[in-house]
Amino acid sequence: MKWDIFCSVVDNFGDIGVTWRLARQLVAEHAVAVRLWVDDLSAFARICPAVDPRLDSQVQHGVAIHAWHGQWTAIEPGDVVVEGFACHLPDAYVAAMAAREPKPLWLNLEYLSAEKWVGGCHGLPSMQSNGLQKYFFFPGFTGQTGGLLRETGLMAERHAFQADAGTAARFWRELAVEPVAGARLISLFAYENAALGSWLDGLAAMQSTTQLLVPEGRILKDVERWLGGPQLRAGDCRVRGQLQVNVLPFLEQSQYDRLLWSCDFNAVRGEDSFLRAQWAGRPMLWHIYPQEEGAHWDKLDAFLQLYSQGLSAPAREALLALWRDWNGGQMMTQSWSLWQEQAEELTVHAEKWCLEQASRTDLAAALVQFQQNWI
């Protein structure tokens, strides 16, 4: 079985992060041949340094990676074609799909959302005028959706890592980070955010020490501004009050997973890191990708509604207040303080949520199952 996955990198690393994980998992766990077509190999190389952006084709982790150029060279389409996040496939490729016998299964893999309408649209056909059968495939958190990307051994790997202090110590050495004894560990990966200063003020003023781990990215300038010093670079370490800031290099996916597993609290963004933070089973703070006209708020609220089920009223309120302040660029002083009061319950809840979601069929398996049912 041959699959073609198309990824157009709109911005940042979410699109390529998700399609790359999916491609790897399909190869590793479902024994299918995957060609991954990417229109920006430079972005890809940031999350997978083994990728050479100069090559038109290469193989990594068993996935055939191809540069997707504006000028399309005719090829025989795969048995299954996945357009990542509604990207526009080359017209010549679609024509080749229509001419192929048997016709391929065409799937539009959409962004992750907890909104209720997703369940009503997942798996529906999108009738085409060229005889092709296309379907919309929605990842999600309920049984009415296509599930979440999760490698089969991920939970066991995470538990083993978290249970072995030696492995964690080796990880910190790899990152050249000296953990501060007894400090609360927080990772920070976010878009630019006006709320950051007030949050860092709160952390610096706490009685206990916090170690903030910041991989290179868009939020770093805001951290730099708050510290008021020279430009921050990977490897830098600064202290202000009870807050120690360690700047990390941009991490490839498996290293970033380990960072999430190592921290007590993770601030994440977009889609890929948002999901990986859930698999870490630790409390998190999501910076959702902001949209014009505030279209992202419904998506944020839908997730909060689902995620907060089972929490006590005070814990729920603390969670909502923190996430809304962060995403609204508001002062975090009060909401962070509220969150601290509920930290114990929210920490237990994060692991419970993780295990509950991990009990569902994962996205790659759901895609393969969909394809088998379609045949």
Added chain:
Amino acid sequence: MKTAQEMKPNSVALIDGQPWLIQKAEFTKSGRNSAIVKMKLRNLLTGSSTETVYKADDKLEPVILDRIDVTYSYYSEPNYVFMDEEFNQYELNKEDLESVLPYIVDGMTDVCEAVFFEGKVVSVDLPTTIVRQITYTEGSARGDTSGKVMKPAKLSNGTEVKVADFCEIDDWIEIDTRTGEYKSRAKAPV
């Protein structure tokens, strides 16, 4: 060609050589997901129905349909009968009328449009705005007069609509048939 977003209920699209009547179209846009339109379609040749979803900017081929003015006449199970100015009768069942059925009431005088495909009536379009009478609603809970606070109300055929809190039983209201939303209070039709 029209985009999926431009195709409205009761229009017909030619898809893979087959005419499909759009019975329902729901537009959704949120977060980074592409804007999509979920549609309920009925094949005008086979009568089969299906649900489908399109990106809002996907292109569809509209079919130009013939239309004539009609008014609702009576219900004769299982059909709703409409009549034109020359007293020709057109029968449609409830599947044909899915999007307008909530607003069909006995004695209605609204001038509708019967829609034809290859000489056969396939659906009816209501005017954009219709006037209907409230047969039941709770009293005003909060004394709101702004029209921003809404409450449920029932029409004579059992259809439920959200109306302004100040509306009362026997009031006449304007409804937007494209969205099913209450617009304002209205005078009783003459």
